[in-house]
Amino acid sequence: EVQLVQSGAEVKKAGESLKISCKGSGYSFTRYWIGWVRQTPGKGLERVAIIYPDDSDTRYSPSFQGQVTISADKSISTAYLQWSSLKASDTAMYYCARVRPDGDALDIWGQGTMVTVSS
Amino acid sequence: EIVLTQSPGSLSLSPGERATLSCRASQTVGTDYLAWYQQKPGQAPRLLIYGASTRATGIPDRFSGSGSGTDFTLTISRLEPEDFAVYYCQQYGTSFTFGPGTKVDFK
Numbered sequence: 001e002v003q004l005v006q007s008g009a010e011v012k013k014a015g016e017s018l019k020i021s022c023k024g025s026g027y028s029f030t031r032y033w034i035g036w037v038r039q040t041p042g043k044g045l046e047r048v049a050i051i052y053p054d055d056s057d058t059r060y061s062p063s064f065q066g067q068v069t070i071s072a073d074k075s076i077s078t079a080y081l082q083w084s085s086l087k088a089s090d091t092a093m094y095y096c097a098r099v100r101p102d103g104d105a106l107d108i109w110g111q112g113t114m115v116t117v118s119s
Numbered sequence: 120e121i122v123l124t125q126s127p128g129s130l131s132l133s134p135g136e137r138a139t140l141s142c143r144a145s146q147t148v149g150t151d152y153l154a155w156y157q158q159k160p161g162q163a164p165r166l167l168i169y170g171a172s173t174r175a176t177g178i179p180d181r182f183s184g185s186g187s188g189t190d191f192t193l194t195i196s197r198l199e200p201e202d203f204a205v206y207y208c209q210q211y212g213t214s215f216t217f218g219p220g221t222k223v224d225f226k
Contacts, residue, residue, distance in 0.1 A: 044207075044217055044218075044219055044220065045164070045207060045209075045217040046217070047215045047217075061214070061215065095163050095164070097163075100169060102169075102170075103150070103152050103169065103170065103211055104152070104211035104215055105152075105154040105166060105169035105170075105175075105209070105211060106154075106156075106164075106166060106209075107166045107169075107175060107176075109163035109164060109165070109166075110163065111163055112163055
């Protein structure tokens with residue numbers, strides 16, 4: 001079964017660092033782009049960034065450039081999203097998702113990681 | 120940035136009825152790179168349609184997508200109880216944006 005399994009919910013304080021993870025299984029992890037999507041009640045769904053695990057080529061959406069870092073460890077089929085200094089506005093549900101090779105539709109999704117940042 | 124507008128914002132229907140959801144883009148969506156997702160409470164979105172009209176793996180044929188350019192439609196031919204959810208469109212022809220969603224709920 002193709003699946004993405006994400007790390008658990010996090011509760012942090014503003015200014016702290018955080019790294020959340022997404023482990024792929026059931027497919028060749030290095031051959032698909034994988035991305036992170038943020039969901040909030042106010043802004044809805046937004047793509048944060050994507051990475052190609054084979055060579056770590058990355059693309060950031062303009063709103064998130066410089067705010068987060070996407071990375072991947074292909075040896076353990078895991079992608080990451082990290083923050084060096086969290087803000088209250090980072091509070092959201094974060095999903096990882098696999099990118100279809102014939103365009104950027106997202107065909108497999110993780111279960112989501114809720115990040116709560118208190119000020 | 121291409122802005123997607125979905126209408127209606129919500130739709131109240133009964134099982135067995137037909138649902139027609141609209142997604143309009145502020146500019147032409149290149150190569151008809153338009154997808155539809157379904158999201159139920161507490162769950163991740165699920166890909167239904169990509170390339171404007173191709174059903175994703177395992178998606179029942181009561182779901183169909185159509186349209187091109189700036190106007191796209193998702194049709195659910197006969198609503199089943201499990202179809203009551205929020206539906207999002209997403210374009211990936213120029214960068215990547217999602218619509219605000221249409222909620223389909225029980226009348």
